[in-house]
Amino acid sequence: MQIFRQNQHGSHYDRSSSPINIKGMQDSKPDISEETLRHWLVAVANHRDKSAFRALFDHFGPKVRSFGMSRLAQQGLAMDLVQETLTTVWTKAHLFDTDRGNVSTWVYAIMRNQCFDMLRRVQHNREDAFGDDIWPLFDVDTHAGDHGDHKLDALLNQYLSKLPKLQREVVLGIYLQELSQQELADRLGVPLGTIKSRLRLGLEKLKSLLEKHHD
């Protein structure tokens, strides 16, 4: 199976033991469970909560760096991996479905995809990114399958892409992310009335697209 493997660098780092110490969390939460991680991620998703993100940062950061050291074998690259991975966690937390997915597994997938691309970049000096195509981080198809009408969902997706950006943003926020109109107004920094009218216009346009193609 050798030919299939990307070149891997050996890793021989100090494995001496020391107690686990989660910075800033000693007082309130000595133990971190999947539940705790989920709680932090939701706080980041809904409120851009920096202290919750700091907790995620301190939990995942050293582990991502250690993974990066073993794969990329350079301190600088390992820290790049930390930055890229945690930036994605910060910027896409609200797109992750906390009801379905496991937080650690999601962060692992982000890290693995990023590392795959970084390793190729080191070897080939090219800026292509393939990881997220090969292992999609947000699987809309799975969701569509669960609702039983894959074809219609695919069609809807196609029509959604024809909506003007502002309307699409609102329609997706309400129906895909299941945000309330007020939450969406707060997040986009526009009045509630604007959300309502963008939603109405967006849905009318979708309806006309569907009617046009189904007759």
Place this chain on the structure above:
Amino acid sequence: MIKHHPSDEMLLAHAAGETVLGLAIALSAHCELCPACAAKVEHFQHKLAMHHLPLPDQTSEAARSGAISESVSKGSVDQSGVASGDSAWNSSWDSSWESQDNSLDSLFDAITATPAASAVETSAHDCSTVSLATEVKGFSYSLPKAFRSFVANPALASSWSGIGHVSRMRLDTRDGKARSSLLHIAAGGEIPEHTHKGQEITLLLHGHFSDEMGDYAPGDFMVTDARHQHTPKTLDGCLCFTVVDAPLHFTKGLSKLLNPIGELIY
């Protein structure tokens, strides 16, 4: 009905992101067509996550089971064997993480200064998979997501070209010796009997073909090597994705003449 699947060893290497790009594309595409293998990869991914990103209460449990690389090299990957870890490994890194607080704070500030990604960008990225397709010999074939960056990007994929029934699109995966291509065989076409110098992965994406060993349906994932000698032919035409680590070696009669152009076909 998919009858041929990648080995668990390959699926685990895929979940770990440890294969070359061409094989990663083949495995991702197979999983898009095969829910059973997709579930396995998801399972492995979870086990790997627990290994590399353990929760504090998992490290002791993880340390008891065997090392992940061992279970891979033995090819004996099972449900329990994958969950492994080295608690000392992670905790020693946790402590050196602590010692560089200043640079960590500036990294933290840089990250949190980044605005949230809009739902639109991400969804648009996913929506575009709906219409991902390639056209060859007047037929349009939909393609799995893994091909998104390649198809319709002349810098990464050649255009379709070929001789007779066989057309090929080469993907520039930069995987050293391994070459990746989409291969189209028109209805009634066959590839002269040949064996393989190295290993060859074939993923059937559309249509059917058969050889001396059996019939294949869309989603089937085959591994062949020097021990196999076959003459694939297709009645209804087919589209495959292939990864080979050496050019095909033709074995029979006149088709030996094809050896110099074996590289052209695959």
